Structure formats: structure tokens, C-alpha cells
Amino acid sequence: MPTRLKETDVVIIGLGAAGGVAALPLAQAGLDVVGVEAGTWLTKRDFAPDELRNNFRGWPQAVQKANQEIPTHRPTAASPYSPRFTIHPTMNAVGGTTMHYWAQSWRLNPWDFKVVSETRRRYGASRIPAGSTVEDWPFGLEDLEPYYDRIEHEIGVSGAAGNIKGMIDRRGNIFEGVRAREYPMPPLRGSGFTDLMAASARALGWHTFPGPAAINSQRYQGRSACMYHGYCNRGGCHVDAKNSTAVTTIPRAQATGRLKITTRAHVTRLDVDGAGRASGVTYVTDGTEYFQPAKVVLLASYTYENTRLLLLSVSKGFPRGLSNNHGQVGRHYFSHAQTAGVTALFPWNTNSWYGLPAQGTAVDDWADDNFDHAGLDFIGGGNLWIYSDRRPIAAAGMSTFGKTTRSWGAEWKAFIAKNADRTNTSYLQKTTLPYESNYLDLDPEVKDPLGFPVTRITADYQANERRLAVFVQDKMEEWYRAAGAIAIERGPIGSMGPSTHAYGGTRMGDNPDTNVVDRWGFSHEVPNLGLLGASVMGTSGARNPTLTAQALAWRTAEHLAKNFNAIANRRA
Numbered sequence: 368m369p370t371r372l373k374e375t376d377v378v379i380i381g382l383g384a385a386g387g388v389a390a391l392p393l394a395q396a397g398l399d400v401v402g403v404e405a406g407t408w409l410t411k412r413d414f415a416p417d418e419l420r421n422n423f424r425g426w427p428q429a430v431q432k433a434n435q436e437i438p439t440h441r442p443t444a445a446s447p448y449s450p451r452f453t454i455h456p457t458m459n460a461v462g463g464t465t466m467h468y469w470a471q472s473w474r475l476n477p478w479d480f481k482v483v484s485e486t487r488r489r490y491g492a493s494r495i496p497a498g499s500t501v502e503d504w505p506f507g508l509e510d511l512e513p514y515y516d517r518i519e520h521e522i523g524v525s526g527a528a529g530n531i532k533g534m535i536d537r538r539g540n541i542f543e544g545v546r547a548r549e550y551p552m553p554p555l556r557g558s559g560f561t562d563l564m565a566a567s568a569r570a571l572g573w574h575t576f577p578g579p580a581a582i583n584s585q586r587y588q589g590r591s592a593c594m595y596h597g598y599c600n601r602g603g604c605h606v607d608a609k610n611s612t613a614v615t616t617i618p619r620a621q622a623t624g625r626l627k628i629t630t631r632a633h634v635t636r637l638d639v640d641g642a643g644r645a646s647g648v649t650y651v652t653d654g655t656e657y658f659q660p661a662k663v664v665l666l667a668s669y670t671y672e673n674t675r676l677l678l679l680s681v682s683k684g685f686p687r688g689l690s691n692n693h694g695q696v697g698r699h700y701f702s703h704a705q706t707a708g709v710t711a712l713f714p715w716n717t718n719s720w721y722g723l724p725a726q727g728t729a730v731d732d733w734a735d736d737n738f739d740h741a742g743l744d745f746i747g748g749g750n751l752w753i754y755s756d757r758r759p760i761a762a763a764g765m766s767t768f769g770k771t772t773r774s775w776g777a778e779w780k781a782f783i784a785k786n787a788d789r790t791n792t793s794y795l796q797k798t799t800l801p802y803e804s805n806y807l808d809l810d811p812e813v814k815d816p817l818g819f820p821v822t823r824i825t826a827d828y829q830a831n832e833r834r835l836a837v838f839v840q841d842k843m844e845e846w847y848r849a850a851g852a853i854a855i856e857r858g859p860i861g862s863m864g865p866s867t868h869a870y871g872g873t874r875m876g877d878n879p880d881t882n883v884v885d886r887w888g889f890s891h892e893v894p895n896l897g898l899l900g901a902s903v904m905g906t907s908g909a910r911n912p913t914l915t916a917q918a919l920a921w922r923t924a925e926h927l928a929k930n931f932n933a934i935a936n937r938r939a
């Protein structure tokens with residue numbers, strides 16, 4: 368029998384990007400919150416500018432539960448399994464994956480909330496791709512805007528606004544939705560290379576702007592500004608300039624005296640009472656089982672683990688997994704098409720040894736529905752992102768653009784020595800839609816060390832994603848050539864394996880037949896169970912998910928704080 372602990376108002380499973388944000392409004396409202404976190408505290412003393420450690424060995428000093436439960440993947444139900452990843456897309460620590468993420472902090476654009484209705488209105492219903500299960504969000508950008516604004520100021524985001532209360536400012540993204548005010552900090556500075564690329568885009572008649580980043584461009588909340596030395600691509604920041612929740616919302620929630628954090632606690636099950644309400648969570652620390660009772664449970668353990676924990680939490684009332692009597696847990700899964708990049712070779716050095724991936728220049732002209740798709744064979748688009756980041760091992764792995772006969776030996780070494788700083792690879796994030804054939808479930812054979820099945824991904828990019836990837840690559844090639852590139856290489860789109868940008872599985876929507884959680888993030892079937900993270904998002908847009916997941920987490924937590932008694936006592 369697990370050791371039963373003292374009941375709390377709210378238990379949050381996972382204190383990462385989303386759970387680490389939700390703790391703050393709850394604690395500030397005077398609720399007692401327990402954060403049950405698989406990882407440990409890491410501090411800036413744990414981080415090193417070490418490519419081998421960060422990018423290849425996946426931070427061995429952290430508790431790497433995640434690396435023991437890497438999802439399996441097969442493109443379709445009939446295909447063989449893909450080779451298994453060696454490191455998990457996320458990590459375990461207080462602060463979660465915000466410890467080592469790139470910290471690009473994008474809002475979604477207005478279209479991303481209304482893909483179905485806007486596509487029908489502009490091009491006709493036949494343009495929704497066959498087999499897609501995409502739905503409009505239950506609310507629009509205007510409803511989420513106050514929460515975006517709150518998060519940008521709570522964690523600190525550097526950027527340039529493009530649309531304050533309808534006033535377009537060409538220094539920012541002219542395609543963004545209406546925002547209430549400017550970012551709390553000016554953008555990170557550009558590099559000589561990103562400035563040159565921005566000028567080339569403008570010469571093409573495109574609009575460029577510095578991307579938003581949860582990295583201090585100046586001293587903020589008592590923490591240092593960024594030093595631009597880099598090596599934090601999959602690494603932590605040793606001066607706390609990167610605004611992980613471990614240095615922002617979580618300590619602020621602790622300061623209220625209402626947040627208790629239990630680290631090294633591996634949640635294995637969400638429990639229910641006889642009435643079908645969530646009663647708390649069971650976790651294991653060093654082989655000992657504990658039961659943490661709670662009036663409300665918030666699950667914030669990242670998309671793959673959110674789905675897995677629900678499917679593992681089988682009970683009499685939920686024989687197919689918690690909140691899964693409608694068979695929707697694991698459905699509407701998709702991961703961002705971040706692949707199909709474009710790499711360019713220039714005849715001069717770009718000096719990209721300095722800088723970090725969130726420091727760069729963006730083009731949104733070919734994202735979402737910012738351009739006319741009438742004569743095209745896809746919907747959606749991609750954000751083009753050029754950034755500064757070069758590390759020795761990655762540089763040595765550069766393409767030789769067919770200019771050497773071998774990838775070893777004297778000729779190859781001479782090429783690398785001359786050209787290692789003359790390449791640039793763009794980051795092209797593209798609209799990805801959910802489809803009936805793409806889903807998550809439990810792997811029938813592969814298990815974690817505790818004996819629980821890992822998540823299985825059955826998913827592949829469909830025709831819409833493949834066509835738009837080629838279109839976006841064409842645009843990127845045009846941009847590189849305008850800037851003086853002498854050779855171009857295009858990456859393949861590949862397949863939809865485990866991703867740092869994984870969406871769905873517990874989608875949000877008004878219809879319980881097609882969605883797991885309601886418009887506030889609470890389960891349609893278990894009223895005192897909330898879901899946090901991109902697992903509730905039904906569309907991706909063409910940009911990274913975390914700021915949206917954090918805005919949604921604050922919104923869910925605020926709704927809970929305002930309606931605590933009703934939610935804690937509502938009958939299923």
C-alpha cells in the first residue's frame with residue numbers, strides 16, 4: 368500500500384513550462400499546491416557550454432526518467448517501427464524543458480485559431496485536407512491575448528511588437544494579431560549575418576522582424592542580460608538570462624508559502640474515487656510508493672506523458688484509461704513539421720560562432736494564411752527563421768554540397784576548414800494538421816524500467832504538409848540566393864517521430880465526442896482533472912508552442928482559482 372500523504376487543494380504533475388506557470392496564479396490565490404516533479408532542482412552551476420554534454424549526451428547530470436521512456440514510432444499502423452531515438456525530446460527537472468529550450472516565445476497568429484472556418488470562408492470546404500480532424504479552437508486569439516500578455520511580462524520576453532491595438536509597426540511582425548502593449552524588453556540584438564539576411568528579405572519585398580525570445584535582452588527582474596556567447600542550444604544558461612520557469616514563476620509561487628515541491632517523484636497513476644472524480648496521484652521515489660490526495664489534479668507532464676499517464680490510469684469507471692470513455696485520449700496527435708530545412712553555402716564567413724538560436728530574423732509572409740492560397744494545393748504555411756548558432760561538432764558534420772568526393776580524408780578536412788563558418792541552416796516551422804490516421808497509444812511490447820508501456824506514436828506527414836514543405840523550401844532558397852548563397856541543399860521532410868513540438872492527445876474543444884478537455888482545459892469526463900501543455904492544442908501554427916501552452920496554463924489555473932469550490936466539488 369502506498370503511504371498516504373496529507374491532502375492538498377491542487378496537485379500539479381510536472382513543474383515544467385506549463386505546470387511551472389500554473390502554480391503561480393493558484394498559489395497567489397491562496398490555494399495549497401503540491402508540485403510532484405520527476406526531476407530535481409538544477410542551478411546555473413550545473414550548466415556548461417559543452418556541445419558534447421548538452422547536444423549529444425542529453426544532460427547526464429539531471430534525473431533522466433524521460434530517456435528511459437522514449438516513445439516508439441511507426442509512420443502508419445502497417446509500417447515497421449522507425450529506429451528508436453537515443454535521447455528524449457524533453458528532460459526532467461524543476462523547470463522542465465524550459466531549462467534547455469531555445470526560448471523562442473511566439474504567439475499564434477489569428478488564423479491558427481480558426482483554420483476550419485477561415486479556410487471554408489476563403490477557399491471553400493473542399494480545401495480542408497482529406498482525413499484531417501482539425502477543428503476551430505473554442506475561442507479566438509482575442510480571448511488568449513490577455514494571457515499571452517501576462518506570461519510575456521511574468522517570465523520576461525524580448526521582442527518587437529508589430530500590432531499594438533491595431534497600429535501596425537513594421538519593426539515587428541505585421542501579421543501578428545492585435546496585442547495590448549509592447550514586449551517587456553526590446554529584442555535580442557542581431558548579428559552581422561542575420562542583419563544581412565534581413566536586408567536581403569526586404570529587398571525581395573518581404574517583411575522581417577526579430578523573433579520573440581524568453582531571454583533577457585537587458586537586466587530583468589534582477590537577472591542578468593544575455594551575453595550572446597551561445598552553446599545554450601539544448602543547454603541551460605549559467606547566468607539565468609534564459610527565463611525558465613525554474614527562475615521565474617516557480618520561485619515566485621514558492622515565495623507565497625503555498626507551493627510545496629516534491630522532487631524525484633515519478634507519477635505512475637492518477638487515482639479516482641467511487642464517484643469517478645480524480646482523488647490524487649500515486650508516485651514512486653526510490654522504489655517507495657506514495658499517494659498524494661488532492662481536491663483537483665492538474666496533469667502537466669508533456670504531450671507524450673500526459674497521454675500515457677491517462678491511458679495507464681485504468682479503473683472501473685474508466686476501463687480504457689482516465690477521461691477516455693469517448694476514446695479521444697491519444698487522438699488528434701501531430702508534431703510540428705520542423706524538418707525539411709534548407710542549408711546554404713556562402714563565399715564568405717558568417718561569424719555564426721557567436722550567438723544563440725533565439726537570436727535571429729524571421730519572415731512571416733509565407734506563414735499561415737498570410738498569402739493567397741487560391742492557386743495552391745495546400746493550406747497553411749511556414750515561418751522562415753535565420754539564427755546565429757554554430758558549434759564545432761555540428762559544424763564538422765556540415766554538408767559538402769557535393770564539392771568533395773568523400774566525407775573523410777585530406778580533401779574533406781580542407782573543405783571543412785575553409786567552409787565550416789560559411790554555411791547556414793534555416794529553421795522552417797510549418798503548419799501541421801491532425802489526421803484520423805495519426806495517434807498515440809501504449810506500446811504493446813516496449814516498457815520502461817518500472818514495467819509500464821511507453822507511448823507509441825503512429826504518425827506521418829500527409830500530402831498537405833509535404834506540399835507546403837516544398838513551397839516553403841522554395842521561398843527559403845529564394846531568400847538565400849538573394850543574400851549571395853553559392854550552393855543550396857534541401858533536407859528531407861522525413862517522418863513524424865518523437866518531437867520537441869508535440870501537440871494533441873488531450874485536445875481542447877466544446878464537443879466531448881471529439882475532445883478530451885473543455886474550453887477551460889478541464890476534462891469533459893472528470894470535472895476536477897485539468898490538462899496543461901500543448902497536448903490540449905488543436906493546431907500548431909507555424910511557430911514554437913511553449914508561450915501558447917503557458918498562456919493556456921495560466922488561463923486554466925486562473926479559472927480554477929476563481930471557481931475552486933465548484934470545480935473541486937462538481938459531480939462527474
Ligand SMILES: Cc1cc2nc3c(=O)[nH]c(=O)nc-3n(C[C@H](O)[C@H](O)[C@H](O)COP(=O)(O)OP(=O)(O)OC[C@H]3O[C@@H](n4cnc5c(N)ncnc54)[C@H](O)[C@@H]3O)c2cc1C
Nearest residue numbers: 381383384385405459463464468469470471634900911913
Ligand atoms: C532543445 C529544445 C529546444 C526547444 N526550443 C523551443 C523554443 O525555442 N520555443 C518553444 O516554444 N519551445 C521550444 N521547445 C519545446 C519546449 O521545451 C516544450 O514545448 C515545453 O517545455 C513543453 O512544456 P511542458 O510543460 O508540456 O513540458 P516540460 O517543460 O517538458 O515539463 C514537463 C515536466 O513534467 C515532468 N514529468 C514528466 N513525467 C512525469 C511523471 N510521470 N511524474 C512526475 N513528473 C513528470 C518532467 O520532469 C518535466 O519537468 C524546445 C525543446 C527542446 C528540447
Ligand code: SF4
Nearest residue numbers: 593594596597599604
Ligand atoms: S547566450 Fe545568453 S541565454 Fe545562452 S547561455 Fe549565454 S547568456 Fe545564457
